[in-house]
Amino acid sequence: xxxxIYLLLGIIxxxxxxxxxxxxxxxxxxxxxxxxxxxxxxIGVAVTLGLIITQIIKRKNIKDWSGNPxxxxxxxxxxxxxxxxxxxxGLGWALGGACPGxxxxxxxxxxxxxxxxxxxxxxxxxIYGLLKDKLPH
Amino acid sequence: MNxxxxxxxxxxxxxxxxxxxxxxxxxxxxFGFSSNLRTICSMAGAGKNCDFFCFDWKAQTWNLLFLVxxxxxxxxxxxxxxxxxxxxxxAENTITKLNELGFEGAGKEYLPSELFSFESFQSxxxxxxxxxxxxxxxxGSRYAxxxxxxxxxxxxxxxxxxxxxxxxxxxxxxxxxxHLLFPLIF
Numbered sequence: 444x445x446x447x448i449y450l451l452l453g454i455i456x457x458x459x460x461x462x463x464x465x466x467x468x469x470x471x472x473x474x475x476x477x478x479x480x481x482x483x484x485x486i487g488v489a490v491t492l493g494l495i496i497t498q499i500i501k502r503k504n505i506k507d508w509s510g511n512p513x514x515x516x517x518x519x520x521x522x523x524x525x526x527x528x529x530x531x532x533g534l535g536w537a538l539g540g541a542c543p544g545x546x547x548x549x550x551x552x553x554x555x556x557x558x559x560x561x562x563x564x565x566x567x568x569x570i571y572g573l574l575k576d577k578l579p580h
Numbered sequence: 581m582n583x584x585x586x587x588x589x590x591x592x593x594x595x596x597x598x599x600x601x602x603x604x605x606x607x608x609x610x611f612g613f614s615s616n617l618r619t620i621c622s623m624a625g626a627g628k629n630c631d632f633f634c635f636d637w638k639a640q641t642w643n644l645l646f647l648v649x650x651x652x653x654x655x656x657x658x659x660x661x662x663x664x665x666x667x668x669x670x671a672e673n674t675i676t677k678l679n680e681l682g683f684e685g686a687g688k689e690y691l692p693s694e695l696f697s698f699e700s701f702q703s704x705x706x707x708x709x710x711x712x713x714x715x716x717x718x719x720g721s722r723y724a725x726x727x728x729x730x731x732x733x734x735x736x737x738x739x740x741x742x743x744x745x746x747x748x749x750x751x752x753x754x755x756x757x758x759h760l761l762f763p764l765i766f
Contacts, residue, residue: 448607449642453649454656456600461657461690462584463593467668468691472678475751475758478671481590486732488594489601493737496602507608516610518725518735518742525742528724529731529749535716536750537757538709538765540691542728543721544613546714547647551654552666554691556700559707563714565624568617570715571722572632578723 457548466548468540475537524580535567585663601733609642612730614721616640616647658690666690681766709765724749 463485464470474482499505500513507513518525536542539560541549546564549557571578601611618633619640626633658666670678670687678686685693693699700706721727724746726735732750735743 446642446645448603449609449645450649450652452600452603453646454653455596455649456646457650457653457655458657458661459588459593459596459600459653460650461654461666462588462661463590463596464587464668465593466654468695469668469670469674469678469683469686471754472758473670473674475754476674476677478674478677484590485593485597488591489597489733490736492595492598493601493733494739496598496605497737497739500605505606507606509608511608513605513608515738517738518740521742522745525724525731525745526749528720528722529746530720530753530756531716531749532720532724532727532746533750533753533755534757534761535713535718535720535753536728537754538761539713539717540695541717542613543617543717544650544727544729546717547650548654548657549691549696551651551656552658552690553655554696555698556696556706556710559700559710560714560717563711563716564617564718564721565620565714566711567715567718567720568614568722569621569626569630569633569718571719572618572621572626572630575632 456544457551460545460548461552466541466545466552471537471540521580524578527579535564584661587666587669597733601729601737607642610730611734612726613643613647613650614718614727614730616643617718618722619644662690681762683766720753 460466464481465485470482473479505513541560543564546557546561604611619637622633622635622637667688668690675687683692683694695706731743731746736747
């Protein structure tokens with residue numbers, strides 16, 4: 444039963460992605476043309492509040508609901524994997540107009556061709572796993 | 581409550597995203613959606629020939645439930661919280677640019693019907709574009725170790741330099757696609 448909280452949070456996330464326009468192909472195009480503040484506002488507010496939340500949790504050593512300390516796992520140091528991976532991701536984000544979360548929100552909304560994007564995303568993840576050791580990180 | 585049915589303003593969207601991140605942290609989890617793609621690979625048997633996918637995916641059940649919720653959320657938002665076609669109010673400039681590229685529905689629908697209507701299944705070119713988009717997102721997010729939620733939101737919130745590199749990369753890639761490649765593709 445406790446796990447249902449994740450389902451509920453997912454529902455709120457899906458509704459938020461869709462209703463805020465973050466799951467709209469058009470909004471992503473608009474963002475990369477810097478024609479509107481909208482997407483930058485969404486990301487800006489999320490990051491600003493996220494920053495405050497993260498700092499408070501760290502400074503006050505706030506525990507999670509099970510009483511365990513909240514641990515942030517910093518990403519490994521590096522440059523190439525983040526920059527190159529980021530660029531590849533950005534190309535796909537703009538072309539498909541959706542990052543991973545919104546892909547699934549759009550499937551729920553009934554845009555069935557998004558299933559092809561999702562299949563591609565699973566395939567792309569798989570290909571990365573196969574090539575991982577041959578790539579600069 | 582009428583505002584619920586209109587497109588939501590940016591400050592509501594941003595606040596709810598941060599709230600979801602907070603609640604996941606309080607539940608002892610971290611906000612990162614693209615991990616699910618790796619989990620799905622493992623469930624599909626990728627671990628047999630590739631050590632990257634050999635991990636206990638059952639520990640990720642919570643995130644898969646989050647994914648199922650996201651699908652349900654999209655369904656609810658479209659069918660019960662939107663009017664007509666859930667048109668997105670775009671900037672005038674954007675609508676003009678999109679019309680010039682051949683996207684007639686800009687400002688009148690949620691996703692371009694040129695790419696996401698049922699007819700797409702009959703167009704090999706569209707199917708190929710959608711598949712390539714997905715491949716790039718899947719490959720890129722695992723290579724970079726996260727997507728928009730893991731890097732742009734969770735990572736930057738934790739002041740991680742790698743996440744800043746990744747987000748700069750997201751924008752370089754997006755700008756190249758939209759400004760240099762779109763005129764060639766569409």
